[in-house]
Amino acid sequence: MRQRVRARAVRLLAWTTLLAALPVPVVVAAPAAAAPTTRCTTPSQKLLPEVPWTHERLKPQRVWPLTKGEGVLVAVIDTGVDAAVPQLAGKVRRGVDVVNRAGAADDDCYGHGTFVAGVIAARPASGTGMVGLAPGATIMPIRQANGPSDGTASTLARSIRAAVDAGASVINVSASTFFPSEELRLAVEYAAGRDVLLVAAASNEAQQGNPVAYPAAYPQxxxxxxxxxxxxxxxxxxxxxxxxxMAPGVDVVSLSRGGVGHLVDSGTSYATPFVAATAALVRSYHPKLTAVQVKRRLELTADHPGTTLPDQQMGWGVVNPYQAVTTILPEEHTRVPAVGPQPPLNPVAQSAAETSAREAAFEFSLTAVVLAGLIGLVGYLIPRGTRRGWRSIGELEEEPKPQSRRGRGRPSDRDRRGRFG
Incomplete structure (x- = not known):
């Protein structure tokens, strides 16, 4: 009996070890119901002329006179980005292919990364109202998956490190895993320690059990x-x-891979780049702010829901690009000077300080005595002068003295009032 129990325990340990060694899958967060395929998607050639509702809601044109995200490098960790798409031409670097461990990432078979990059940085084009929220930003593509299901927590972690090392100041992660990973956690800390803001999708499984999504759930x-x-x-x-x-994530319009047209899709993957683009606008206009300060600024300037903040349904609210850039936050300009221990005085300096203190005390006391004397003298002279009508003693001696209380020499009440009036 004991031998059979021991054998089962050994087999269980072996299976546990094997499962722990398997790669943790990463799910591309959008489309909300993505097809499980890595075949290249069909390019769209159809331009959508109208201004998308997302731009009517966020009104990025209000902030563009101040900044369009110039000088900010945004890493898109995804399926690659098609650099040949006209609205992205010249804005996409070669990037890094992590999942295939070779080559660049400026092409995109599946199209998900190109869609995300378009939301961030697509330049304006004639015949369409679709444009990126930060059209002045530059895209650094990091390929961590070829399609919606072949990435892992390990490739995602290595992609974050590659994006940081490539010089990105904002990282967009429109993918998630539902298992915490030490490698992924350390990669997030690596980015935070180098002042890089990481923006990640909360994922689309609210109706499938609402599992915790990583890296979104990490506090940084x-x-x-x-x-x-x-x-x-x-x-x-x-x-x-x-x-x-929160950001618009339903019926989002963006770029198709391999063509000049547009696509419409939904998911938290496509809400995330609106926030990453807003972060690029802030980092461009406020280059001295840290990643922590940028994150806080985006939270404080959002269109808040009428609930206790942050709300588990809506967080701090819907991102507001104009307020994020233009709002003056006192906490960013208040600096408390550091108070450290004062250096000890040497005996000579201490003696001089004590002497100066005694001299200052003596001068203060002397000044107080003189002022008291002056005040007393003034208090003595004013009543006497008033009674004499401010005449000298000689004038008083020359004035005839009254013969009696009823004598004519006594001044009348009218004279007194006139003299003192």
């Missing part, structure tokens, strides 16, 4: 959920205490 990360045109949380958008901000 800005976690983003989705709202629709009505301003309410999308049904698929996950909730939780780690949720920071």
């Amino acid at each position: 990360v800005l976690a983003v959920g989705s709202v629709g045109p009505d301003g309410r949380r999308s049904e698929f958008s996950e909730v939780g205490s780690y949720l920071d901000l």
